[in-house]
């Protein structure tokens with residue numbers, strides 16, 4: 162009798178701990194990436210997630226216009242020196258996450274953001290007591306306001322690390338959960 166019968170393989174796979182579960186940092190960064198999918202910005206969609214020391218998500222945000230400023234009326238274009246520049250209106254993902262924390266203390270929390278924070282969000286990060294930042298893209302690293310961010314984060318000892326995901330992809334398949342019903 163072979164030890165590798167399909168029945169035995171199924172029994173083994175369903176009675177021991179799953180091995181390909183998501184690790185914490187990938188889980189929180191994936192949460193930020195999922196949140197970014199809510200953004201209406203046609204160029205850059207950013208998501209952020211704040212996590213406390215017990216690994217609880219305390220807030221989530223993405224970049225968008227302030228509440229009741231219509232996505233259809235305010236401009237998504239970049240027009241320097243014009244009132245039609247999105248920069249004048251967009252609330253960044255990190256700022257939205259901080260504002261969405263609903264009064265919870267953010268002291269000693271960790272922020273996961275899909276894009277390195279700008280100088281304005283960095284001021285909020287520092288003032289709210291966030292102690293660690295994980296980011297993925299740093300596509301604006303050369304810009305003055307992002308260099309100012311690095312300067313502030315380094316000066317105050319907020320640890321800022323590029324997240325290297327353990328896996329390349331996470332697929333969210335809405336149909337898969339329904340297969341058990343069939």
Ligand SMILES: Nc1ccn([C@H]2C[C@H](O)[C@@H](COP(=O)(O)O)O2)c(=O)n1
Pocket residue numbers: 202204205206207223224225239247251252253254255276277278279282
């Ligand atoms: N750390 C960041 C940086 C930028 N954003 C937002 C602000 C805009 O909506 C968009 C950047 O647009 P782009 O200049 O690439 O056309 O991303 C943010 O939320 N967090």
